[in-house]
Amino acid sequence: MAHQGDELAPESSELVERGDLDELTAHVNGLVAGQRWDQLDLLRQRCRLAGERGKQLWAVAAHIEYRLCLEAPGSWAALMLETGTGRFAFGPLPEVAASSHLWAELSPHLECTPQAAMAAHERVLHGEDLTADPLAATLPEVLDLPLRLEPWEPVYALAEYHPDRLEAPSPRVPPLAPVPRGDGARAGRRPLAGSPGGRPGPAQAPGETDEVSGALEELVSTWTAESDGRAVAVSVRGGALEAISALGTRLTQLVELTPGTAMAIMGWAAANGGAYGRRRGAAPGRFAAWWVVAALGGLTNQYPLSPGDVERALDEVRWFAWGSGEPDTGWALRLAVEAVGGPRVGRAWALAATDAA
Numbered sequence: 399m400a401h402q403g404d405e406l407a408p409e410s411s412e413l414v415e416r417g418d419l420d421e422l423t424a425h426v427n428g429l430v431a432g433q434r435w436d437q438l439d440l441l442r443q444r445c446r447l448a449g450e451r452g453k454q455l456w457a458v459a460a461h462i463e464y465r466l467c468l469e470a471p472g473s474w475a476a477l478m479l480e481t482g483t484g485r486f487a488f489g490p491l492p493e494v495a496a497s498s499h500l501w502a503e504l505s506p507h508l509e510c511t512p513q514a515a516m517a518a519h520e521r522v523l524h525g526e527d528l529t530a531d532p533l534a535a536t537l538p539e540v541l542d543l544p545l546r547l548e549p550w551e552p553v554y555a556l557a558e559y560h561p562d563r564l565e566a567p568s569p570r571v572p573p574l575a576p577v578p579r580g581d582g583a584r585a586g587r588r589p590l591a592g593s594p595g596g597r598p599g600p601a602q603a604p605g606e607t608d609e610v611s612g613a614l615e616e617l618v619s620t621w622t623a624e625s626d627g628r629a630v631a632v633s634v635r636g637g638a639l640e641a642i643s644a645l646g647t648r649l650t651q652l653v654e655l656t657p658g659t660a661m662a663i664m665g666w667a668a669a670n671g672g673a674y675g676r677r678r679g680a681a682p683g684r685f686a687a688w689w690v691v692a693a694l695g696g697l698t699n700q701y702p703l704s705p706g707d708v709e710r711a712l713d714e715v716r717w718f719a720w721g722s723g724e725p726d727t728g729w730a731l732r733l734a735v736e737a738v739g740g741p742r743v744g745r746a747w748a749l750a751a752t753d754a755a
Contacts, residue, residue: 406440414444414455422458426465430561435470438462439477460486467494468559472503479504479513488564489557493679496520497559505533515540519681522546523554539702541685548705550712552658555666556680566670566677569662574651574721605632605644610735610747613693617668617686618731618751624675627729627753634746638718638734641748651721660717660733661687667731672753691715696741714739720748728754 413422422445429438442462445455463482467475475495484491492513495504501521508514515537518528528534528545558565611631621627632644642649655663669683688708692698695711718734729752736746 404436404440406444407437410437410441411444414441414448414453417448417453417455419455419458422455423461426458426462427561430465430469433470435466435474438466438470439474442466457486460484463491464488464494465561467491468498468561472499473507475499476504476507476514479517480509480511488559489677490516490679492516493520493557493677493681494559496524497557501526501528501531501534505531508533510536510538512538512540516679516681518545519543519684520679523556523680523684541681542702543681543685543688544705548709550657550709552662552665554662554680554684555669557669557677564677566666568666569659571659571663571719572653572655574653574719577649577652605634605641607631608633609698610690610693610742610745611749613686613690614733614747614749615751617664617690617749618672618753620668620670620675620678621672621729621751621753625672625753626674627672627751629731629749629751631747631749635744636736636746638716638720638736638746638748641734641736641746642720645748645750647722647750649720650723653719655717655719657712657715657717660735661691661712663719663731663733664690667751670729672729673755675753694735694737694740694742711740714743726752728752 410425413425426438426441429441442459445459448455460483463478463484464487467478467482479491479495482491487494496517501518504517508517510533518534518537519541522528522545525547534545555567555569611633614631615629618627618629622629630645632641634640634644639649664687665680665683667683668686669678669680671677688703689698691708691712692700692703694715695707697703697707697711700707715735715737720732720734731749731751734746734748737743
């Protein structure tokens with residue numbers, strides 16, 4: 399869909415020719431405040447074309463795309479999903495648009511594209527049920543997820559976009575409890591599997607890699623591929639204590655997590671890019687969390703994923719957050735999970751991931 403507008407205002411043309419990024423950014427702020435969306439889009443196009451003449455104004459064009467997605471009416475936000483690149487924005491444009499627009503504001507102006515599908519999945523995370531929406535039913539299947547939140551899913555951590563910044567707070571995690579030296583760790587009401595009486599197993603369990611450990615590392619693949627992060631996940635026969643031990647780290651703190659908290663933490667980690675990587679978005683984060691649970695339940699060859707099967711797989715494991723007593727100076731994700739039922743009973747996994755700014 400297209401918008402009709404006048405020619406670019408002389409003031410905007412002059413600023414483009416001068417090529418001062420600070421002046422152009424201040425001018426964009428004024429156009430947004432005046433809700434002059436047509437002029438903003440014309441300025442965006444002119445900044446793009448200026449690159450052919452050696453003027454490096456792509457950052458201004460990208461900023462305009464971001465502001466239109468975030469603050470303009472739904473018709474303009476939808477247009478940016480199809481024509482904007484989203485490069486250098488604080489986050490993916492479908493997530494930006496979905497953070498500030500209802501699906502009903504976007505859908506009349508969207509085409510049947512992957513970008514529209516991602517916006518639909520992002521709106522689901524804001525609580526909308528799109529299972530009966532006529533457009534959503536025809537969108538490309540970019541994520542193997544239902545177009546509604548299941549009753550057993552948590553409230554996922556969502557990004558808060560502002561004109562000049564992004565806030566992506568992590569979910570609240572229960573305080574870690576000290577693990578008594580020589581006395582092992584008790585988590586919840588039952589001993590950790592593979593650790594009779596709650597006492598730790600061997601000092602160093604042999605770690606392996608498998609489908610589940612691969613899915614755990616995938617949660618933070620952006621941290622490791624696009625930033626300076628490091629991550630390692632292992633699989634062991636035994637319980638969570640043995641899995642953490644197999645990482646070769648010293649366990650000093652531990653707390654059991656509810657399944658919902660574990661899902662929320664995994665979704666948050668996979669949505670974000672760590673210190674320097676590009677944010678993937680809450681919807682891809684939700685998918686990554688589902689995929690870990692699907693791997694735990696031996697469901698990864700199932701298409702589409704059955705929400706009921708994923709829920710059952712989630713009920714057959716126990717989750718833990720753990721610490722080694724070292725202060726975190728950046729991004730960190732330390733999870734352990736042990737199977738107490740299902741096809742992988744008797745196995746456990748642990749993940750240690752960090753990324754420092």
